[in-house]
Amino acid sequence: MDDEFAKLIRRINPPRVVIDNDSCEDATVIQVDRINKHGILLEVVQVLTDLNLVIKKAYISSDGGWFMDVFNVVDCEGKKITDGELISYIQKKLESDDGFVPSLKGMVGLVPSEEHTSIELAGTDRPGLLSEVCAVLANLDCNVVNAEIWTHNARAAAVVHVTDNTTGCAIKDPKRLALIKELLCNVLKGNNDLKTAKMSLSPPGVTHRERRLHQIMFDNRDYEKIEESEGGRVQNNSCKPHVIVSDCNEKHYTVITMRSKDRPKLLFDIVCTLTDMQYVVFHGVVHTGRMEAYQEFYIRHIDGVPMRSEAERERVMQCLEAAIERRGSEGLELELCAEDRIGLLSDITRVFRENSLCIKRAEISTKGGKAKDTFYVTDVTGNPVDPKIVDSIRRQIQQGILQVKLNSNPITKPQEENTISFLLGNFFKCRTLPNFLIKSYS
Template sequence: MDDEYAKLIRRLNPPRVVIDNLSCEDATVIQVDSVNKHGTLLQVVQVLADINLTIKKAYISSDGVWFMDVFNVTDCHGNKIRDQEVINYIRKTIESDASLLPPIRESVGVMPSEEHTSIELTGTDRPGLLSEVCAVLTDLNCNVVNAEIWTHNSRAAAVVHVTDYSAGRAINDPKRLLTIKKLLCYVLKGNCDTDRTAHTRLSPPGNTHRGRRLHQIMFDDRDYERMETVGNSRSEDKYKKPHVTVSDCPEKDYTVIVMRSKDRPKLLFDIVCTLTDMQYVVFHGMVMSTGRMEAYQEFYIRHVDGRPITSEAERQRVVQCLEAAIERRASEGLELELCTEDRVGLLSDITRIFRENGLTIRRAEISTKNGKAVDTFYVTDVTGNPVDPATVYSIQQQIGQTILRIKHNSYQSPKPGQETTTTMSFFFGNFFKRPKNRYCK
């Protein structure tokens, strides 16, 4: 009866989206009002992240049964959203009846697909791992159509979509699928002696959100448990660990989470995604940039059962998990972009060349569209240090300078006047002069 009543309330009060290009001089203002339920904030932020909008300002409030968000957004070039198709997509997607959206726990592998087969991988990270995985898939006549690979804390996770080379569709033969799974498991396990096991999962993609699924895979793999890395001489001044604090707000029965980290695209999505999957609800929140590409985020949360965090062990776990969520998608190293005609074995050849030249892939985004492969790789040397420019030049000579280009180097500080636009910058006047517990007045 409670579920039916909640559905009735949502139908009587559907989400409302107001998109305004007039009130703000340099951004499009998106206001979302809706009946609140667990996961509503994530669904909204996910829509904005999926179309690569930059969130410049945001205010989150969902006290009681009503949800209200205001986002100031721009496109990837820093301009207002003028494209009417994009505006219509935002409005239509967010205003869809929330009760018809896939539930939180059923968002992974619930619908079949005839287009491709989804492969989920997790195991111990090591140099050349992606190259070995791609070589196996090529030998099995699998064509990688898109993929995303993350590495964090000596662990690696990937969601890979493949098709049968000859048929151009999903692979349905059970024996062949079993062979793919078996051989990939051998590659993932390698010669590493560890109590953590490697996993290969074949599942229909359905409504799986790839970024969210990668967070879930790495969370299940406990990548948030920090391990000492051997042979990594990465300079500490080039990589700043995020700072997360968890404290109490007893006057309003909230738990307050404050985070400081390097700013980057999709940071808000990664944080909200992790809190949602850990069964926490954000009641109030704000994000801002303190300058020099540093992001400041503050959230007032409770568990889904209405309780704040009460134990020190739970506080420490939340800190660890949020630090991991911030770090997983960090664009560490040299960003290389590959753009060329797609073919079977292309990814295997490219990753082999990287491996032979001593490069380690920290993160990768693979996509194909209209016969073109557009791949992005974040690479360092095997010790985690910057790549020698001579090595990059040598690789470009092998692949082609117009095919592989340097897009960004995170180890180089921008010159004065050339700083990158922040992705989150919320300024509430003299915000840092507010009382200690702003919502507890």
């Protein structure tokens, strides 16, 4: 009966998405109105981030069984969305109940696992780990077509898509898959890491790679600090995110406020973590400046209650700090463009290892016979890379072109709290829920 009633409500009030380029001078405004359900905020944010759109502002409200969000977005160049086909795709995707909308010229959508073998890795990070993993795959005639690697708090996680080098298809032979698993696990256990080292195959179907990385890191408890020797590393605490968890007793919410360095996909990372931890965002505001992002959310656990203990608050703070930091572009950004071939990634990562570079994060992609790989690297102590080493690596790598994109270790001083802070808190103090509306500011 509940399912049939929900279907009736959807027919009476179908999802509605309005995309407006006139009301805001410097951004496209996307308003989403639809029936509320757990995870709907993540679904919407995921659609926008998968299109490489940057969310500059957001206003969230989902009380009373109805979901209403307003997003101010720009493209990766900071411009409004003007492409008619892209606007139509966004509207259809966000209004779709089943989530199925044909991809837009191949730029959106996840590759079904039948076209490749998706390998998930987790373990303790160490210098040269990615190089060893890539060497094993190359020796087993596995071609890496796409991959993403994250490291955080001395943990490492990766989702790697491979094909058979001979057939160009997914690897399905159980004996060969067992051998791949055995050898990769041996690499991950190189430091006697018997507890956290894991290698598994993604389940059949479609997997969202970045969400899986968050889940793998969370399962690996990367939010827990590991004491380690810094080896002369210069600490920069000014770039650390600031997360505060407090109570809104009047409305029985837990309030989370966050200040951090702004970057692409920041909102996705935070909402992904809250959703996987079984929390629901009822109201929220997101505001980004030139360097800093401010976010405030009013949440409850999925069972309808706010946080009850100090231990729970502390754990949520740790997990949100980890979610913000995981994708933080630590180190020097290097981009490699070259003709793809079997073993290319193994050769590149070996050169990095031989020159004492640590890969903190990497994004690997191939398309049309071309490899485009992005690496974020530091030296073995975690400090900035000597430019002479980069020049040396360029001379050693003859297969492609290695470019230095940027050094992503800026020091940003947190701004003083301004009128945006506790914006929704002020609203809640002077409004009751039935009269509460979130206004779109431009």
